[in-house]
Structure formats: structure tokens, C-alpha cells
Amino acid sequence: MSVYQDRRAQLMRVLGADCVAIIPTAIEQIRNKDTHFPFRPGSDFYYLTGFTEPEAVLILAPGRSEGEVILFCREHDVKAERWDGPRTGLTAAVTEFGVDQALPYAALDRYLPKLLGATRRLFYDLGAYAEFDQRMLRWIRQIRQVSRSQSAFDLLALSTHLHAMRLHKGPDELGIMRQAADISAAAQTELMRRCQPGMREYELAALFAYQCQLQGAQVLAYPSIVAGGEHACVLHYTANRSLLQDGELVLVDAGCELDGYAADITRTFPVNGRFSTLQRSLYELVLAAQAAAIAQVQVGQPWDAPHQAAVQVLTEGMLRLGLLQGNLQQALKNKTYQRFFMHRTSHWLGLDVHDVGSYEVDKEPCRLAPGMVLTIEPGLYIPPGSEGVPAHWQGIGIRIEDDVVVQADGPAVISAAVPRTVEQIEALMTAA
Numbered sequence: 269m270s271v272y273q274d275r276r277a278q279l280m281r282v283l284g285a286d287c288v289a290i291i292p293t294a295i296e297q298i299r300n301k302d303t304h305f306p307f308r309p310g311s312d313f314y315y316l317t318g319f320t321e322p323e324a325v326l327i328l329a330p331g332r333s334e335g336e337v338i339l340f341c342r343e344h345d346v347k348a349e350r351w352d353g354p355r356t357g358l359t360a361a362v363t364e365f366g367v368d369q370a371l372p373y374a375a376l377d378r379y380l381p382k383l384l385g386a387t388r389r390l391f392y393d394l395g396a397y398a399e400f401d402q403r404m405l406r407w408i409r410q411i412r413q414v415s416r417s418q419s420a421f422d423l424l425a426l427s428t429h430l431h432a433m434r435l436h437k438g439p440d441e442l443g444i445m446r447q448a449a450d451i452s453a454a455a456q457t458e459l460m461r462r463c464q465p466g467m468r469e470y471e472l473a474a475l476f477a478y479q480c481q482l483q484g485a486q487v488l489a490y491p492s493i494v495a496g497g498e499h500a501c502v503l504h505y506t507a508n509r510s511l512l513q514d515g516e517l518v519l520v521d522a523g524c525e526l527d528g529y530a531a532d533i534t535r536t537f538p539v540n541g542r543f544s545t546l547q548r549s550l551y552e553l554v555l556a557a558q559a560a561a562i563a564q565v566q567v568g569q570p571w572d573a574p575h576q577a578a579v580q581v582l583t584e585g586m587l588r589l590g591l592l593q594g595n596l597q598q599a600l601k602n603k604t605y606q607r608f609f610m611h612r613t614s615h616w617l618g619l620d621v622h623d624v625g626s627y628e629v630d631k632e633p634c635r636l637a638p639g640m641v642l643t644i645e646p647g648l649y650i651p652p653g654s655e656g657v658p659a660h661w662q663g664i665g666i667r668i669e670d671d672v673v674v675q676a677d678g679p680a681v682i683s684a685a686v687p688r689t690v691e692q693i694e695a696l697m698t699a700a
């Protein structure tokens with residue numbers, strides 16, 4: 269509870285007095301007819317409350333005499349709880365979540381216009397939840413009609429401040445992220461152990477989900493990508509239905525979500541446990557690019573230094589292997605490497621897999637600082653039919669992705685437990 273209270277206090281200090289911040293949780297979504305998608309709280313809301321029930325809104329009103337922190341949530345309802353399980357209710361919302369005041373979600377329409385009418389600065393992030401945006405607009409219209417006196421406030425982005433906080437992970441968050449990475453790493457390793465030619469991609473996907481849940485992760489952080497052979501060249505391949513063929517590689521990009529925090533790991537390994545010479549030469553190029561990128565995860569470095577390092581190594585390698593023509597300088601300048609490496613090397617990682625936090629400060633790449641977490645995920649993708657590329661390279665897609673914490677004493681690769689070198693992978697996969 270104190271972690272969340274501290275975060276709210278820190279945010280309110282930044283926002284200053286005499287303002288209102290409104291942070292709704294996610295809105296339940298119908299999957300079909302009367303079945304919902306599994307509910308997941310909004311990341312901003314969860315970061316500030318730890319509260320996981322739907323139909324909840326956090327209000328921060330620094331300086332408000334009746335209480336600065338209000339949680340709107342569902343009241344107890346014996347009948348509904350009989351069907352859907354227990355609710356926290358208003359009393360426990362105060363004692364267990366440490367807010368000053370808990371009010372019924374059903375009464376939002378009554379309270380919100382009053383709160384809005386009394387402030388001059390409103391922090392609210394438009395665009396996250398369309399339905400909630402609509403309600404906000406209704407409340408604003410309502411107060412303007414009633415007061416006539418042009419109740420006016422500045423509408424300000426909360427994300428500017430809140431996402432800057434979320435970018436720097438505290439010890440509690442890093443602890444959970446390490447666990448999420450451990451669970452995902454163990455599951456990825458199990459996939460290598462169990463993979464056989466003739467399995468279907470979805471068997472590995474199912475095994476990954478099973479292993480993660482067995483170890484306590486609630487859900488996956490994103491739909492797993494299990495891409496055998498040339499499917500690996502489709503960056504967001506999630507069909508996962510094909511046979512895994514002897515002699516091909518399989519790319520697995522999968523991570524669990526633990527207590528809201530994502531892991532995001534990719535390994536590419538031979539279906540039969542042994543790399544061919546060609547596969548190995550490309551794989552070791554991507555691995556070298558990843559090592560060069562990880563070495564750049566140092567406090568004070570621009571956040572894209574790892575990308576620059578990866579691009580340099582990959583481009584040199586592609587020229588050496590004949591995948592690209594010309595000299596290094598030209599290839600870097602004209603970005604010809606993008607034909608086979610078309611995504612960034614990194615993104616922030618946290619409550620969201622592509623986590624929030626700016627990548628720029630004053631139009632310059634932001635500098636790495638302790639507690640930031642980012643992925644390092646170079647890849648090479650050579651789709652079938654790539655003109656001018658020797659046939660033996662075509663249909664190979666490789667990505668190696670790890671999760672890295674920026675630390676004062678150098679990068680901490682929290683997903684390093686999954687075998688990564690050719691020798692490690694082959695040893696694991698061919699062990700009796």
C-alpha cells in the first residue's frame with residue numbers, strides 16, 4: 269500500500285496544488301455476445317493504485333480539504349458477488365488501498381461535474397478510453413450549462429508527468445520484472461528442450477503459456493509469436509498453426525505478465541537442435557549485434573546507442589556475407605540494411621510491453637539512467653523471393669531479444685537464463 273501512496277504523493281507534488289487529475293482504469297470489453305475479454309486494469313491507474321477491479325477511477329485533488337485522493341469503485345452487491353466473485357467495496361478500498369475517500373462508481377455522474385467545476389487545471393489524458401472521454405465531455409458540457417459563468421480550466425496531459433515516473437522503475441518494480449523475466453526464461457528454455465520436428469507452432473505456444481501459468485504468471489504480456497521457417501520473416505506472425513520442419517529455425521517471441529509487468533524475450537533455434545552452417549553464420553551475426561548493443565546500455569548513453577551499435581555490426585556482417593553491396597559508410601548512410609533489419613533495437617519495457625516514457629528530451633535522444641528497462645532485440649529477416657539474394661539465405665528470420673536493466677555498474681540482462689549462444693542451444697537441445 270505504501271508504494272502506491274508514495275507514487276501518488278510524488279505525482280501530486282509534481283502537479284502542484286489546486287488541480288484535479290482523473291485516471292480511469294480500463295473499460296471491460298465485450299468479446300462476443302455476453303462474453304468479455306479477460307479484464308486487465310489500465311497501466312496508469314494500476315501504477316497509482318494496485319487496484320485490479322473494473323469500473324474504477326482515481327481522482328487526485330492536491331490540497332482538497334475533504335481528501336486529496338479519491339477512489340471511485342464498485343460497491344458491495346451480494347447478488348453480483350455471488351456470480352462474479354467478491355468486490356473490495358468502499359470501506360476496504362480506504363483501509364486496503366490507502367486512499368482518503370472511496371465513493372461509489374455508480375455515483376460518478378453526480379460527483380465529477382462538481383469536482384471539475386471547482387478546478388482551474390485538469391490533468392486528463394484524452395484518447396486512452398473513448399467511452400470515458402465521452403463521459404468527460406458530457407460532464408464538461410453540463411457544468412458549462414449550469415454555471416453559465418464560463419467555468420474554464422486548462423486541460424493538461426497527465427502523461428507528461430506520470431509516464432516520466434513510470435520510465436524509472438523502483439526496486440519493487442524491478443523485483444517483479446526480474447521474476448517475470450525468470451518465469452519467461454524458464455518457459456523459453458523448456459520450449460528448446462521439448463521442440464521436435466513435426467510439432468505444430470501452437471504446441472510450443474501452448475507449452476509456453478502453460479509453463480508461465482504454472483510458475484505463477486497470471487497472463488501473457490502479448491500474443492506469443494511462434495514462427496517456424498520463413499514465418500519468422502513476418503514480424504508480427506501469430507497464426508502459429510504450421511508444422512515445424514526438420515532443418516528449419518523457429519523464432520519464439522513470448523513473455524509473461526506478472527502482477528502487471530511484462531517480459532519480452534525472443535529466441536531463434538533450430539527445430540532439430542542443430543544449426544546448419546548457413547543458419548549459424550547468420551545467427552552469430554545477430555548475436556554479435558546484440559552483444560554490441562548490450563554493451564552500450566550504460567548510464568548517460570543516448571537511449572539509441574544500442575541501436576546504432578547493432579546496426580553497425582549487422583551492416584558490416586551483411587556486407588561480408590554478400591547480402592548487401594557497397595561499402596559500410598554508404599550502407600549506413602542510405603540505410604540499405606533496413607531491407608533486412610527494419611525495426612528498432614529497443615523499446616522501454618514495464619507495465620506495458622512497449623512501455624511509456626519519452627524517447628526524447630529537447631529533441632535529443634534521452635539518456636539512459638539507472639532503473640530504466642529496455643529490450644535489446646536485433647534481427648535479420650530475409651523473406652522468400654528477396655531479389656538478388658542467393659536462394660540459400662531466403663526464408664531465414666532471426667531475432668534475439670533480451671530484457672536489460674540500466675544499472676550504475678553496467679547492464680543487467682534479466683532474461684539471460686535462456687541459452688543464447690549456438691553452443692548453449694545445441695547442448696541443451698541435444699542432451700539426452
Ligand code: GLY
Nearest residue numbers: 490521532645669
Ligand atoms: N514482442 C513485441 C516486441 O518484441 O516488441
Ligand code: MN
Nearest residue numbers: 532643645669
Ligand atoms: Mn520487444
Ligand code: MN
Nearest residue numbers: 521532533669
Ligand atoms: Mn518481443
